[in-house]
Amino acid sequence: RDDGRRLPPSPPGLPLLGHLPLLGSLPHRNLQAMAAKHGPVMLLRLGRVPAVVASSAAAAQEVMKTHDLAFASRPRMRMAERLIYGRDMVFAPYGEHWRQARRVCVLHLLSQRRVQSLRRARELEAAAMVDRVRRGGVQAVNVTALIISYTNGIISRAAFGDGGSLYGGEELTKLFADFAGLLGTVTVGDFVPWLAWVDTLMGLDARAARTSAQMDALLERVIADHRRRRREDDDGHRDFVDVMLDVNDEAEGTGVMFDDVAIKAIVLDMFAAATDTTYTTLVWAMAELINHLHEMRRVQDEVRAAVVAGDGGRVTEDHLPKLRYLKCVIKETLRLRTPLPLLVPHETTEDTELLGYHVPARSRVIVNAWAIARDPAAWDRPDEFVPERFAGGDDLTAADYLLGQDFRFVPFGAGRRGCPGVGFAVPSMEAWSSRWRACCITLTGSCRPAARPSWRCMS
Numbered sequence: 001r002d003d004g005r006r007l008p009p010s011p012p013g014l015p016l017l018g019h020l021p022l023l024g025s026l027p028h029r030n031l032q033a034m035a036a037k038h039g040p041v042m043l044l045r046l047g048r049v050p051a052v053v054a055s056s057a058a059a060a061q062e063v064m065k066t067h068d069l070a071f072a073s074r075p076r077m078r079m080a081e082r083l084i085y086g087r088d089m090v091f092a093p094y095g096e097h098w099r100q101a102r103r104v105c106v107l108h109l110l111s112q113r114r115v116q117s118l119r120r121a122r123e124l125e126a127a128a129m130v131d132r133v134r135r136g137g138v139q140a141v142n143v144t145a146l147i148i149s150y151t152n153g154i155i156s157r158a159a160f161g162d163g164g165s166l167y168g169g170e171e172l173t174k175l176f177a178d179f180a181g182l183l184g185t186v187t188v189g190d191f192v193p194w195l196a197w198v199d200t201l202m203g204l205d206a207r208a209a210r211t212s213a214q215m216d217a218l219l220e221r222v223i224a225d226h227r228r229r230r231r232e233d234d235d236g237h238r239d240f241v242d243v244m245l246d247v248n249d250e251a252e253g254t255g256v257m258f259d260d261v262a263i264k265a266i267v268l269d270m271f272a273a274a275t276d277t278t279y280t281t282l283v284w285a286m287a288e289l290i291n292h293l294h295e296m297r298r299v300q301d302e303v304r305a306a307v308v309a310g311d312g313g314r315v316t317e318d319h320l321p322k323l324r325y326l327k328c329v330i331k332e333t334l335r336l337r338t339p340l341p342l343l344v345p346h347e348t349t350e351d352t353e354l355l356g357y358h359v360p361a362r363s364r365v366i367v368n369a370w371a372i373a374r375d376p377a378a379w380d381r382p383d384e385f386v387p388e389r390f391a392g393g394d395d396l397t398a399a400d401y402l403l404g405q406d407f408r409f410v411p412f413g414a415g416r417r418g419c420p421g422v423g424f425a426v427p428s429m430e431a432w433s434s435r436w437r438a439c440c441i442t443l444t445g446s447c448r449p450a451a452r453p454s455w456r457c458m459s
C-alpha cells in the first residue's frame with residue numbers, strides 16, 4: 001500500500017535486482033505468464049525502477065485513452081540519449097520539445113499527402129526487389145535480406161531523396177542495423193545505476209560512441225549536401241531533410257528551436273521507428289504464409305484476380321484497395337507476431353490510477369500488447385494464424401488501423417504516444433506483400449515456393 005492507497009499486486013522478487021532477472025530474453029512471454037498468476041495490472045521492481053505492467057485490453061485502454069495524459073511521458077533511456085542526442089521525439093519526455101517535434105512529424109513528414117507522394121519510392125523499391133530476385137536466378141534467396149533492403153530503401157528515399165543510396169547503400173544498411181541493435185539494447189545502468197560499469201565493461205559504451213560518431217558524420221554530410229543543392233539548384237524536390245530545413249528556415253527569429261541537431265535526431269527517429277518494425281512484420285507474414293499454404297493460395301488468387309490482363313500482369317498501388325484478404329494477413333501478422341511486443345515504455349507524469357490501483361508519478365509503464373493480442377478471454381484460437389478473423393464485419397475490420405478504437409489490438413499503441421507512422425507503414429507493407437507472388441513465380445516457375453524453408457521461431 002502507498003499512503004493507504006492500493007498498489008497493484010507484485011510477485012516475489014530478488015534483493016537489489018528485484019524482478020529484472022525474471023524477464024529473461026523474451027520478456028513479453030515471461031510477463032504474460034506472470035500476469036496469468038497475478039492479474040492484468042502488476043507492480044514490478046526492475047532494479048531500482050518501479051514498473052507497472054498492463055496486460056489486458058481494459059488496462060491498455062486506461063493507459064492510452066482514459067488517463068492518456070498521465071501516462072504520456074517516456075522514461076530516460078541511456079542508449080537513446082547517447083545515440084539520438086537526447087533531442088529526439090520517440091524517447092522524449094512529455095513536454096514542449098516532444099509536442100513541437102511530433103507536430104512537425106504529423107503535419108509535414110507523415111501526412112497523408114506526403115505518404116502518397118512517396119508512392120514512386122515504394123514502387124521503385126518493390127520493382128528493384130523483384131529484379132534482384134530475377135537477376136539472382138538461384139534457388140535459394142535470403143528473403144529477410146531482401147525485405148530489409150526494401151524497407152531501408154523506402155525510408156532512405158523518403159528521408160534523403162532518390163540519392164539516398166549515394167550515402168552508402170549496403171554500408172548504410174549495416175550502419176543503421178548497428179544503430180537499431182544498440183538502441184534496442186537494455187542497459188544494466190538504466191535499472192541499477194551503480195552497476196553501469198558493467199555496460200562499459202561489455203563494450204556497449206564504446207560501440208555506442210563509435211556508431212554515434214559515424215552516424216553524426218553521415219547526417220552532417222546529408223544536411224550540407226541538401227543546403228548546397230537548395231542554394232545552387234532548388235528543383236522543388238522535398239524529402240524529409242528538405243522539409244525540416246524549410247521548418248528550420250521558417251522558425252528563424254521566432255524563438256522555436258528546430259536546429260540541425262533536432263533535424264538529425266528526427267531523421268534517426270524515422271529510421272529507428274520505421275525499419276525494424278516494418279521488416280519484422282513482413283518477414284513474419286512470409287513465414288506464416290509459407291507455413292499456411294491454403295492462406296498463401298488465397299492471397300495469390302486475390303492478387304491474380306485484381307491484376308487484369310490490361311495491367312500487363314504488374315501489381316501497382318492502384319490494386320491495393322482490392323486486396324482485402326492481404327490486409328487481413330498483415331493485420332493477423334501484427335496481432336500474432338507484434339513487432340514491438342511491449343510497445344515503447346511509457347512513464348507517468350503524475351499520480352494516477354490503473355483499474356482501481358494506485359500508480360505513483362514517475363513509474364515506468366509497460367503495455368504487453370503481445371499478451372493482449374493473445375488473450376483467450378478476448379480472442380478465439382488466440383495462438384493460431386487465422387487472417388479470416390479480420391475479414392468479418394465487426395469493429396476490428398471496420399476500424400482499419402484507426403488507433404484507439406479496439407484495445408484488444410494495439411500493435412501501434414494509441415493515444416498521444418500512438419504511432420504516427422501507421423499511414424506510412426501500411427502501404428509499404430502492402431506494396432511488398434503484393435509482389436510476393438512475382439518473386440515466387442520467378443524463383444520456381446510456379447506460385448509455390450520450391451520447398452518449405454524452416455523458420456527459426458523469433459518470438
Ligand code: HEM
Pocket residue numbers: 089090091102105110269270273274275277278281339340343344345346411412413414416417418419420421422424425
Ligand atoms: C509495422 C510498422 C510499425 C509498427 C508496428 C509501429 C509501432 C509503434 C509503436 C508500438 C509505437 C509506440 C506507441 C506507444 O508508445 O504507445 C510507435 C511509435 C512511433 N512510431 Fe511507429 N510503428 C511502425 C512504423 C512506423 C513508421 C513507418 C514510422 C515513421 C516513418 C513510425 C514512427 C513512429 C514514431 C515517430 C513514434 C513515436 C511517437 C511518440 O513517441 O510520440 N512508426 N510505433
